[in-house]
Amino acid sequence: MSDKNPKAADSPPDSNQWFHELSDYLKLNDDDDDQWPPDDDNLPPPPPHPSLFVPNTGDFGASGSGGSATLLRGSSEEISGSENKNIIRERVAFKTKSEVEILDDGFRWRKYGKKMVKNSPNPRNYYRCTVDGCPVKKRVERDRDDPTYVITTYEGNHTHPASY
DNA sequence: CGCTTTTGACCGGCGC
DNA sequence: GCGCCGGTCAAAAGCG
Numbered sequence: 001m002s003d004k005n006p007k008a009a010d011s012p013p014d015s016n017q018w019f020h021e022l023s024d025y026l027k028l029n030d031d032d033d034d035q036w037p038p039d040d041d042n043l044p045p046p047p048p049h050p051s052l053f054v055p056n057t058g059d060f061g062a063s064g065s066g067g068s069a070t071l072l073r074g075s076s077e078e079i080s081g082s083e084n085k086n087i088i089r090e091r092v093a094f095k096t097k098s099e100v101e102i103l104d105d106g107f108r109w110r111k112y113g114k115k116m117v118k119n120s121p122n123p124r125n126y127y128r129c130t131v132d133g134c135p136v137k138k139r140v141e142r143d144r145d146d147p148t149y150v151i152t153t154y155e156g157n158h159t160h161p162a163s164y
Numbered sequence: 165c166g167c168t169t170t171t172g173a174c175c176g177g178c179g180c
Numbered sequence: 181g182c183g184c185c186g187g188t189c190a191a192a193a194g195c196g
Contacts, residue, residue: 111169113188126187130167 022093022141022151094152101125101140101150106162109138120144133159 076090096103109127116123122142129136136156143149 110167114170115186115188118185124186 022153090155090157092154094154095143096150096152097148098150099148101142101152103150103152105152107131107134107136107158117141122147129156129158131158131160135159 108130110130111125112128113126114123115126120141121144125140127138127140129138134156136154136158139153139155141151141153143151
């Protein structure tokens with residue numbers, strides 16, 4: 001490929017740290033989408049709603065979304081800005097088989113940015129919950145090896161019930 | 165009318 | 181010190 005890779009695979013293994021590059025994580029487990037590494041340190045919190053990935057509005061039917069969501073990894077990172085305030089940001093990465101990245105998980109999202117990642121020929125979309133008080137952010141990116149797969153990364157907890 | 169979306173530019177952090 | 185990347189915000193336009 002023409003694109004040069006200034007960054008060879010030399011990234012030090014972050015055992016407990018969330019993978020800085022999502023692609024890195026995918027590369028380590030690109031062959032298994034049904035199984036995840038032993039998360040004995042932290043169990044992935046309740047995922048959004050795998051079943052919500054399908055049923056619903058006719059919009060979905062036309063998209064032909066598969067409906068199979070695979071949890072890549074769940075990590076609870078505690079950001080201690082103050083000694084008293086411990087903000088736990090839950091990160092949940094999902095690999096969903098879908099042709100469109102606009103999967104409706106039951107919440108409303110407003111796209112606030114699009115960026116091209118060097119590790120992927122596809123752009124990365126940044127979504128944020130439109131609900132007031134919902135610091136939840138969603139990152140959507142297409143798989144580099146499987147364009148038919150969409151990587152959805154949720155960050156934060158919804159503080160309000162789903163819109164639907 | 166309201167809301168959403170799109171692009172660009174900007175900033176910070178980190179690495180070497 | 182400089183470069184690079186990622187991430188976010190802003191403004192504007194279009195659409196329902």
